[in-house]
Amino acid sequence: MGSPCSSSTTASETAPRFLLVTLGCAKNEVDSDRMRALLLAAGLEETGDAAEADVALINTCSFLAAATEESVEATLTLAEERAEGVRACPIVMCGCVPSRYGDALAAELPEVAAFVRAEEEDGIVGVVRDVLGISGSAPEPPAEPGALRTVEGASAFVKISEGCDRFCTFCAIPYIRGRYHSRGADEVCAEVAALMEGGVREVVLIGQDTGVWGSDLGDGQSLATLLGRVAEVVRPYRGWVRVLYLQPEGMTDELVAAIRDTPEVLPYIDIPIQHCSARVLRAMGRSGSADELRALFARLRAEIPGMVLRTTGMAGFPGETDEEAQELLDFIAEEGFDYCSVFAYSPEEGTAAARMADQVPDDVKLERTQRLVDLTEQLGFAATAAHVGERVRVIVDGVEEGDEGPELIGHAWFQAPDSDGAVHIASGEAAVGDVVTVDLVDSFCYELVGELVGEEA
Ligand code: SF4
Structure with missing residues (x-):
């Protein structure tokens, strides 16, 4: 049976087609990829054309209020297109917005046929079959983790963990994605092996906090041991391994040595600092100070010569003074990061920082953000130009x-x-x-x- 609201297509003529729209970060791309693989394995076909779809899935982001708005707007746009089109395919909203707002969404968004929280996405086939009115038992999902990827390019993101235990006061991720849990090394390696076999040459290991990988497994495994295992998998393919989202506290001697001594692991270090002022960091629920960060980067430069350094800085956290904003600018200039993403602080519903009294006015926040962007571009363009001749x-x-x-x-x-x-x-x-x-x-x-x-x- 086709969609109950599609104009003419039925499963007896052709397989139901799904449209999959992904918003947000690389982690969401990975989740979408997994849902795509499950749906394809269940006999559905993918289409990039909303007018052809029997069901539209939108994998949403809710990291920032602006991302939530974008997700809702994209859903409403799909609903409008659906209303104007010949087909009236049902919309399924997946990912962070349903995880964050849960049951309250059904009343707010009657246009949506079903909501699938991030942790429920492995059940996407059942949900899609329900909204399409397909009866009977769903086919078994592929047993091999590697079979749940559909990557076509040469690089692939691989999730090594879910959730976060840090509860930075500005961040909603722990409330959306839950507590930290590592993905098993065997599963990660099987996925990497399948990706390499399929033509991928670089795996990018991601999670909210990759440095603490293994700490919840209770058997002495760590990111350093995982890197060793993944490197063995990619070695026959001359593949690359890159790790993103390392927190400063996670840069143990063992991990630094693993990055330095494992040729497959790229000397590309991504450590989001957010700020360098000890007072602001404490208010953020983070630790450290400019001096501690300075010492960390000096140690990394000494241990991993020629490394590339990426970070993230946040402007306008509640209570940030002009002097503290300048301290961050000076620190970023002094460290000369190769790449730096800049965020303006955004008060996120349900977080401690959103309830802080001393919110920075928007115009001040924007001015500080712009100064950071100007500086990081200047540094980034120079760092890029320095590679000419290599x-x-x-x-x-x-x-x-x-x-x-x-x-x-x-x-x-x-x-x-x-x-x-x-x-x-x-x-x-x-x-x-x-x-x-x-x-x-x-x-x-x-x-x-x-x-x-x-x-x-
Ligand atoms: S470590 Fe990152 S994901 Fe975790 S709470 Fe802090 S900012 Fe959010």
Whole structure:
């Protein structure tokens, strides 16, 4: 049976088609990928065209109030398109917005046929079959974790944990995604092996707080031991391993040594500091001070020569004074981060910081944010330009139409996919997933121009 509200399609003619819209971060991309794989394994087909869909899924983000608004707006836009179109396919809202707002949503969004919290997404096939009115038992999901990925490019994000135990006072993630739990090493390695077998050449390990991976497993495993195992899996493919979202406290000697001594693990260190003022950090529910962070980065530079450093800074946290805002600017300039994401503080419903009395006025927040953005661009553009003249390995991600015809787009070890810039190679032939040797000859903003030297030996 097709959708009860579709105009003509029935399952006897063709499989039901789903549209999957993903908002938010890389972690959501991974969740969407898993739902996609489950739905495809259950016999549904994917479409990118809302007009063709029998059911529309929207995987939402609720990290910030603005992301929640965007998620709701995207859902209402789908509903409007649905109302105007020939088909009236049901909408299923998944992910962080249902996780955060739960049962209250049904009354607020009558346009939505079903809500699926992040932790319920493995049951997506049953939900979709219900809203489509498909009876009978659903097919068993694939047993292999690697079979639950549908990555087509050369890099893939791999989740190693879910949730977070830190409860930073500005952040809603622990309330949305729950307490920290590590994904088992065997499952992670099986997924990485399947991805490599499918042509992926770089795995990017992600979680809310990757540095504490293993701490809840109670058997002495740590991120350092996991990196060793993942490196073994990617080694025969000459693959790369990148880790994102390390918290400062997680940079143990064991982990630093694992990054330094494991050739497959890229010397790309992503440590979101948020701030450097000890007072602001304490108010954020975090620890440390400018001096402690300074000492950490000095240790990392000494231990991992030539590393690339990414961070995140937040402007306008409640109570942040002009002096403290300047302290953060000075610290970022002094450390010379290669990449820095900047956020303006946003009061998130249900968090301790949103209830703090001394909220910073929006205009001040924006002005401080802009100063941070200007500085981080200046640093980032200079760090990018400093790579000109290097000969590097580049993973080819795709082909794009450039000013002078088609060009290969790839990224080097110091560029995290979807976050940092890319390498543009004007001429030469290579396939997605190839690792090529490139001379970097020019740069613009965060982008680099390269000349193909040849395919990697
Ligand atoms: S560590 Fe990150 S995800 Fe966890 S509460 Fe703090 S900001 Fe949120």
